[in-house]
Amino acid sequence: MAPWILPRPLLRRLGGAPYGHSVVPFKDNAWRFCGEYSADLLIQEIAELEGNRSLPQAELQRLLQDLLTRQSRLFPELDSLLVIDDQGRILHRWPSQPAPTGLPGMEPAAAMARMQAGPEGRSSGLLIGTPVISSVTGHWVIPLTRQRLRQGKPAGTIRVGVSLDHFMRLFNEINIGKQGSLVLASTDGNMLLRRPYSAEFLGKSMAELPLYRDHARQHRSGWAVIQSAQDGVLRLNYFTRVPDYPLFVTAALAHEDMLADWREAQRAQLMVIVAAGLLVGLLTAYLLRVVRMRDRAEEEIEKKNLSLKLLTENLRAQAMLDGMTGIPNRRYLDEQLQQAMQNASRSKSALSLVMFDVDYFKKYNDLYGHIQGDYCLQDIARVLRAVQRRHGDLAARYGGEEFALLLPDTDLGAAHRIAQKVLDGVRALEIPHEGNAGGVVTISAGVMTCVPRPDMRIEDLFAGADRALYRAKDNGRNRVEDCQLPRPVKAAAAGSTAASSGNGG
Missing domain, CATH: 3.30.450.20 (PAS domain)
Structure with a gap:
C-alpha cells in the first residue's frame, strides 16, 4: 500500500525522524557491553590472567571468579561466560554452578567449543550469534564469541552471554503504540x-x-x-x-x-x-x-x-537675549565667538570683531534721564541689527553702553566699512545730545581682525577690539580704528585699564 494513504501533514511531521529519536538512544546504549567497558575489556583481562604462568590453577580460578563477579556488578546485562580451549574443553565458567540440562532450546556446551567463521572470515573478530538458552545459567542470551589467542595463535574461544531480558527492558522503554x-x-x-x-x-x-x-x-x-x-x-x-x-x-x-x-x-x-x-x-x-x-x-x-x-x-x-534691547547678550556672544574662532582656525579664514561704545553716554543720562538713555540704546541696537546681512553675523549688547558685532569670514577692510556704516546710521538718527560735539548721539568703534590660531582665546579678540576702540576715543570719538594683530592678553588688559582710566565715557 502506498505511503501517500497517510495524511500528507502527518507524513511531513513524521518523516522517519520520530523513530530515529526513539531508536538512537537504544542503539547507543544496548551495545555498550560490547565495547571496551565490557566484553572486550573482560576478554583482555582474562587473557592477561591466563598468561601469568606463575599462578597456580586454584588461584587463577579464584581471580577469574572475582573478576567476573566484579564485572557483573558493573554490567548487570552480563549473564554468563565460558572460556574454552582449542580441544573444546571448558577451562573456566561463570557462574560456576551449571544450570539444569534438558531445557527446551538448551545450547550444548560442546557446541560452544567451536567458533564458527563466517563467509567473510570474521573468526578473528567478535561474532554475534542468534539467541539461545545458556548452558551455564539456563537463561535466554545472545552469545558473543571472540577467538582466544595464546602467543598469537588460536587457542579456543571466549564466549559471553548477554541477557535477552536486558534488551527487552530497553525495547519496553520505547513507545511504539x-x-x-x-x-x-x-x-x-x-x-x-x-x-x-x-x-x-x-x-x-x-x-x-x-x-x-x-x-x-x-x-x-x-x-x-x-x-x-x-x-x-x-x-x-x-x-x-x-x-x-x-x-x-x-x-x-x-x-x-x-x-x-x-x-x-x-x-x-x-x-x-x-x-x-x-x-x-x-x-x-x-x-x-x-x-x-x-x-x-x-x-x-x-x-x-x-x-x-x-x-x-x-x-x-x-x-x-538682552532684555532691554532685544538683541543677544554677552553670554550668547561668547558662545558664538568661541565657535566662530574654531571654524576660522580650521578654514584659515579671517574673523573680525567690532566693539562699539556710545560717546559721553554718562552725560546723556545726566542730561536726559535713564529712561531716555534706554530708548537711545534700543535705537542703536536696531541700527546694529540692520547690518547683519549674512549667516553668522551677530550683533550683541556687550554691557552698559557697549555693543559688539561678530563678522565671520570678513577681512579688515570689509569690517571697517561695516563699522563705519553703523556709525553713519547712528548719526542719522539725530538723537539730541547737548553734551556731545555736534549736538547728537554718536558712537566710536574698534575693529579687531585676525586668522585665529589654535592657541588663541576669545579674550584675545576682545582685547584687540578694545584697544582699537579706546584709540578711537583718544583720537576724538565718532570714528573707527583698527587692530590687525593682537598683543598677549595680559598686556592687552593692562592697556585697556590705562585707557579706561584716561577716558571716562
Whole structure:
C-alpha cells in the first residue's frame, strides 16, 4: 500500500525522524557491553590472567571468579561466560554452578567449543550469534564469541552471554503504540529479538522480507511504509545500523496508531484553537480599550511635551537675549565667538570683531534721564541689527553702553566699512545730545581682525577690539580704528585699564 494513504501533514511531521529519536538512544546504549567497558575489556583481562604462568590453577580460578563477579556488578546485562580451549574443553565458567540440562532450546556446551567463521572470515573478530538458552545459567542470551589467542595463535574461544531480558527492558522503554514493533537483527538478516516478543521469531531469517531485502540490506538508515507479511498491518518502518557491529535496529508504528494519535492531537488542537479564539477575542477587546486609552494619554503627553518644549525654547531664547534691547547678550556672544574662532582656525579664514561704545553716554543720562538713555540704546541696537546681512553675523549688547558685532569670514577692510556704516546710521538718527560735539548721539568703534590660531582665546579678540576702540576715543570719538594683530592678553588688559582710566565715557 502506498505511503501517500497517510495524511500528507502527518507524513511531513513524521518523516522517519520520530523513530530515529526513539531508536538512537537504544542503539547507543544496548551495545555498550560490547565495547571496551565490557566484553572486550573482560576478554583482555582474562587473557592477561591466563598468561601469568606463575599462578597456580586454584588461584587463577579464584581471580577469574572475582573478576567476573566484579564485572557483573558493573554490567548487570552480563549473564554468563565460558572460556574454552582449542580441544573444546571448558577451562573456566561463570557462574560456576551449571544450570539444569534438558531445557527446551538448551545450547550444548560442546557446541560452544567451536567458533564458527563466517563467509567473510570474521573468526578473528567478535561474532554475534542468534539467541539461545545458556548452558551455564539456563537463561535466554545472545552469545558473543571472540577467538582466544595464546602467543598469537588460536587457542579456543571466549564466549559471553548477554541477557535477552536486558534488551527487552530497553525495547519496553520505547513507545511504539498498540500495533507497533521493534526488531534487533544481524546484518545478514537473522532476527535476534522482536517486540512483541515471541520465541518463534528468535533466529528467524528476514532475508525475504521487503524491509530487509529492499532497504536495510542496502542502506545504513532510512524509513519505508510497508505492509507486514506476518500480520498484514501497514506500518511506517525506521531502520538504522548499530555502529561498529553487524547489527541493525528497526522500529515500526502502525498506520492506525499514527492516525489515532494524530486524530486525538487534532481534537486537542481544535479545542485549544476554540479556547484560544475566545481568549483572543476577549484580549482583543481589552487591548483595543487599552490602545484607545493609551492613544488619548499619548496625545495629552504630546501636547504637554510640545508646551514644555516651547516653554524651554522660549526660556532659552530669553536667557540668550538682552532684555532691554532685544538683541543677544554677552553670554550668547561668547558662545558664538568661541565657535566662530574654531571654524576660522580650521578654514584659515579671517574673523573680525567690532566693539562699539556710545560717546559721553554718562552725560546723556545726566542730561536726559535713564529712561531716555534706554530708548537711545534700543535705537542703536536696531541700527546694529540692520547690518547683519549674512549667516553668522551677530550683533550683541556687550554691557552698559557697549555693543559688539561678530563678522565671520570678513577681512579688515570689509569690517571697517561695516563699522563705519553703523556709525553713519547712528548719526542719522539725530538723537539730541547737548553734551556731545555736534549736538547728537554718536558712537566710536574698534575693529579687531585676525586668522585665529589654535592657541588663541576669545579674550584675545576682545582685547584687540578694545584697544582699537579706546584709540578711537583718544583720537576724538565718532570714528573707527583698527587692530590687525593682537598683543598677549595680559598686556592687552593692562592697556585697556590705562585707557579706561584716561577716558571716562
